[in-house]
Amino acid sequence: MLKKKFIVSFLSVSILLSSCSNYKELNQISIVNAMGIDYLPKEKKYQVIIQIINPSAIATQTGSQGIPVIALEEKGRTISEAARNVSKKGSRTNIYSHVALVIIGETLAKEKSLNFIFDVFERDSKIRVNIPVIIARDKNVNKVMNNIASLDKLSAKSIVGKIKNTSSLLGENQETLMREAVSAISSSGREPVINGASLENESKTSQTLENMEKVKSSYDKINGTGIFREGKLVGWLDGPQAKSIQIIDNLIKETNIQIPCNKKEYDSMEITRLKSKTEIKMKGNIPIINIKVNSIGHIDEVLCNDNFDKAITLDKYEKLAENVIKRTIEIGISEVKKLGGDAFGFGEKLHMSNPKIYKKYEGNWNDTFKKSKVSVDVDVQINNVGMRKKPYPY
Incomplete structure (x- = not known):
């Protein structure tokens, strides 16, 4: 009887210990809120920008301090390599399970097929595929995704909110999730449609807290619907x-x-x-x-x-x-x-x-x-x- 109790106790301790093997303190991780991906034709490399939440800046009870998000970017021969290269610039482990928006550069959408852009997201279990996807129209990804919104502290939340708002009231745009884009790419009878977003009223303070203090601040605007052929962006449908x-x-x-x-x-x-x-x-x-x-x-x-x-x-x-x-x-x-x-x-x-x-x-x-x-x-x-x-x- 004593032997059985010992075995049960040993198993319980083993389970408890094993469940903590991936445990990390909150001050050891960074929550990635948005990702931007573009292509640099001259270098033949992918550019990845990750937007990390700054917890002290979005706190409501203790009082916010600093900018709400921090952007880190790197280049690589693949998207995975570029994302891992970002580790050189961050002291914490990046957590991708809370990504709320993926922004694709117009250069990438035109010059490289979307066929392989979402491959890394589908293969990695750490990230979801029910994430909204947009294209940074006319501007580079950095400018569109890192504009400090005047109403919403998180720019990704602001952009997603605008897509939902205009789709329910105007009907020219509709939220496109990554899994929907993948499904359309995989179909021989449908091409994906992805919303465009552009930065309006751009200024030197667009990526600073000063932008939030202006009556006429810079802002991201949902701008057109991207039309694709064989996975490549071929034009826009506006109005x-x-x-x-x-x-x-x-x-x-x-x-x-x-x-x-x-x-x-x-x-x-x-x-x-x-x-x-x-x-x-x-x-x-x-x-x-x-x-x-x-x-x-x-x-x-x-x-x-x-x-x-x-x-x-x-x-x-x-x-x-x-x-x-x-x-x-x-x-x-x-x-x-x-x-x-x-x-x-x-x-x-x-x-x-x-x-x-x-x-x-x-x-x-x-x-x-x-x-x-x-x-x-x-x-x-x-x-x-x-x-x-x-x-x-x-």
Whole structure:
């Protein structure tokens, strides 16, 4: 009996000791909040920037001291080598499990395929793949990711918050997670779409605490949707036509359209419900794409004196709104076809509906997509015009 107790006690101590083998004190680790990756063509090396949280600067009870984040950067022949080279500049072990944002340089996205950029993230169990990904547009990664935000102490939190905010209100952008980008890269019938971000109102104090104290400070702005072909960035989709991707993928939560009410003025309609259905058939070697959109909205601003107390006015605005949405989708698809990558996933949709036919075009779908013919049918219903129905007197 004594022998059994001894064995149990020995096992308990062994388990306790083994569970502490990877134990580290908090003052021995650095929490990486964001990562930036770019490519240096002249050196043929990757550049990795890690953004580390400064705990003393984000403390709320003891009073914050110093800048909220610290950036370290290094170069390497691979992303892994560059990340490990950063250890020369830091006294603590970097923890990557809390990375909230990955920023890719525009040079990297254009010159190197994304096919291998995310490979290191998928292979390493220490980092998640449900992280938002963006592209630093027009500026280098350092400037976009290390701008000290005026409202949010952590710039990564600020950028992610802006993506979520604009996707829910405007609908031109939608948060892209790393695993979604990887899934699109792995698919022969869809190319990834990744949001762009640019630094606006840049100054010498953009990366200092002084930036937080300005009324007109520098700030990161969500800027366009990156279109890819075979994993490489080939162009940008900007403005209302970028909504076409979100409409076809049924990702619109809420948006706003401007309706021309005369030659100079516009009225505004808020779209509160928008659902689309896409059907694809092959006729010869040409994809025939039919898109049907049903939408519900209400008038939220009037700059023309129309009387919304009359049914004829509502009918007129419904038709005008249908034309606006139809043109948005048609222009969006036309622009993407010029760039050559199927950002809408029409190939995936054909594969789901008719895998045998899609098999014939799988190896060259992007070129087949460029020859497609598209028809768009839109139905809009106005269910509210707000508190005021009759026009102003003048």
